[in-house]
């Protein structure tokens with residue numbers, strides 16, 4: 001099996017920046033020399049996810065996941081190591097020699113990504129240059145979409161044909177079966193045909209910028225449905241992808257707020273009018289995954305759905321995931337018959353911004369939706385509000401939502417007070433990690449771990465430990481493995497950093513321990529003295545274990561009056577003497593810069 005040479009992997013890793021990469025998925029805040037954020041791998045409310053820019057390593061103190069740039073991408077995008085290397089290489093414009101690549105090892109996800117990427121380019125090319133695309137280009141201009149928008153969102157045109165994409169794909173050796181897997185072709189008996197025909201195409205990107213799916217708007221009134229969305233696939237889970245987020249996430253992170261819309265055109269119109277802090281749920285309801293995804297970039301959410309009945313119902317359903325995710329939530333209530341696209345076209349950027357500024361509180365929104373003079377409806381609203389407030393994990397928000405609700409519905413006051421009293425700890429319970437998220441509980445050898453930590457920080461400590469100890473001196477299996485790998489790396493390639501080490505070893509637990517040790521706070525002084533202390537402690541522990549073994553023998557021998565008792569006694573006393581010598585041998589190193 002062909003593999004990518006280590007040198008190329010090293011080059012790519014060295015040129016990549018883990019803070020940049022992780023920032024595509026997680027809002028990071030500088031904290032000391034590291035960056036902190038909410039872990040993308042487990043559900044949490046207080047940041048325990050840390051990125052070390054100096055060492056280029058991430059680690060989550062909550063769920064234990066950790067590693068370098070490649071590891072992050074592998075975990076997050078569910079790709080193989082080779083795919084992660086290729087992806088980062090591409091973003092850095094580093095070419096990996098073709099011979100180093102083995103097509104057979106590419107996974108289904110990689111093949112699908114190749115197919116969707118090809119199709120997106122094909123559709124885009126059709127829109128820009130084909131003769132058939134001319135009326136569509138006119139339509140795009142009519143809808144007020146600029147060239148920049150067409151390029152930014154890679155808009156395209158699916159020709160009015162049963163096999164335009166199929167034929168183009170065949171020329172690129174992409175089989176109809178793969179198009180079908182990607183939702184781009186369908187079968188009728190044994191015949192394949194294009195799934196998207198005569199439609200304006202909106203490619204859907206993952207947060208890292210890979211095309212994962214498509215939306216297509218019908219260009220003729222006869223074609224139904226008006227919007228067609230590609231089905232889910234191994235690379236496209238609708239509940240986890242927000243349309244436009246790849247293009248808007250930097251603006252959302254800067255601003256701390258996100259306007260959530262329903263449609264492709266809503267998003268694009270707002271973006272083009274200068275409101276770039278927007279994301280869309282397309283062809284699916286807003287899920288808890290969506291809310292968690294958006295909560296990584298924003299603190300405030302503004303639901304701006306269509307003002308019709310379906311849109312309002314969707315907004316009501318969308319409240320809970322948003323509130324639970326900790327996003328401070330408001331609802332933009334557009335005038336009857338409007339959607340964000342039509343509204344911004346008619347009233348401009350300022351008009352829409354005014355709608356955001358005067359967005360409704362949850363209580364006001366609920367009051368506008370139900371006739372609360374009707375006792376049944378009132379009870380529904382009260383119960384709905386109470387449940388929502390109870391589920392708010394952010395205690396500050398909870399108090400604010402409560403105040404707003406009481407101001408709007410004074411009759412709620414007593415009910416809320418008693419309900420919230422009964423559920424005082426709900427908010428806190430939500431923060432408690434699930435059993436599978438808690439840290440491993442097996443005992444740790446702190447001496448060995450700290451010595452490994454020093455080795456990872458300083459090559460000269462690895463040299464010292466290599467002189468003083470054998471890998472077998474480490475009792476903790478993972479520590480022993482890491483020590484051994486450090487020694488091997490030292491003798492083969494000379495000094496190496498932990499991020500490199502991670503790519504050389506195939507041991508999940510070791511990678512996580514290395515990440516944890518690197519990202520854990522370190523006082524950072526007097527490395528050599530501390531290393532010596534740990535080395536001596538490890539040697540002493542060894543002697544102690546051996547002495548304990550002999551003592552056990554001695555006790556048995558005393559009972560059976562064994563003849564070899566004196567020899568064993570002598571051996572024991574010798575170990576005792578060795579321990580004494582050992583403890584006196586600790587060099588006193590002058591305290592310097594470490």
Ligand SMILES: [Zn+2]
Pocket residue numbers: 039040041042049060061062063064065
């Ligand atoms: Zn985590």
